[in-house]
Amino acid sequence: MSNMLDTNKLTLSEHVFNQFKSLMFKESGVTLSDEKQVMVKARLAKRLRQLQLSSFEQYLKLVKSPDNRQEIQHLIDALTTNETSFFREAQHFEFLDHQLTSFSVTVPLRIWSAACSTGEEAYSLAMTVAENRCHPDWQILASDINTQVLASAGLGMYDMSRASSIPRNYLIKYCLKGVRSQAGQLLLSEQLKQHIRFILLNLDGELPEIGQFHFIFLRNVLIYFNETKRKQIIDKIVAKLRPGGYLFIGHSESLRGITDLLRPVQATIYQKC
Incomplete structure (x- = not known):
C-alpha cells in the first residue's frame, strides 16, 4: 500500500x-x-x-x-511565478540593437536582467549584444529571487520547442543541438555564457554592490507588488541606472506617478534624465 x-x-x-x-x-x-x-x-x-x-x-x-x-x-x-521566453516582446530587443550602434561608452557595456527567471531573457540580450559587435567589452548581470530558476538558467539548456522565437541566424551561431542523451535539447554557447553572471537577489531588499548599468530590463515584475513597493523598487533600480540609460518594463506595466527621474521614450521604455 x-x-x-x-x-x-x-x-x-x-x-x-x-x-x-x-x-x-x-x-x-x-x-x-x-x-x-x-x-x-x-x-x-x-x-x-x-x-x-x-x-x-x-x-x-x-x-x-x-x-x-x-x-x-x-x-x-x-x-514565485516564472513565465518567460526567448526574445519576448521583440520590440525591446530591436530598440536595444538600434541603441547599441550609437551608444558611446568608455567603460564596459553593462546590462541587468533584473528578474531573469530561467534565463531566456539574459541569453536573448547576450545574443543581441554579441551580434551587434559594437561593444567588445560587455557584461550582463542576471538576477532572480528564485534559486531553482537560477540553477536552470546557469545551465543554459532548454527544450528544443522553446527555440522557435530565436532568429535563425542566432540559432545557428549561438546554439548547439543536443545529441544522444541530450537529444531534443538546445544548449547556449560558452561564448555567450562567459559574459553572463547569474546571482540570487531580492529586489525588495537592500541591493548589493552591483555597480551601474546602461540598460536594465525589469519586465513583468512590478505587477506582483503593491503601489508602495513598486515605488521603492523603482527608486532602487533607477539609482543603478546610468544617466541617459534605459529601463524596460512589461507591456502591462506603467511608471505613471511612480518616478519623475525617467522620461518615456516609447511604450514600456524609459530613459534616465
Missing part, C-alpha cells in the same frame, strides 16, 4: 493562506491576491509531499520556525 500523501484531500484554510500571504510579503515584497489560493495550495502541496508533512498547518509552523530559515527560500521558490 502506498504511503504517498493524497494532496487532493488537503485543506488550505483562509486563515493559513493569509499567513502564507503575509510571509511572502514580508520576505519578498510580493503581494499574493486572494485569487491565488488555489495556486498556493497546489504548489505548496508538492513541498508537503517532499517533507512528508500531512497538513499546511504543519508546513506553516516549519517555515515560521527561526531554526528553519532555509525553508523560507523553498517557500519563495514555490510561490
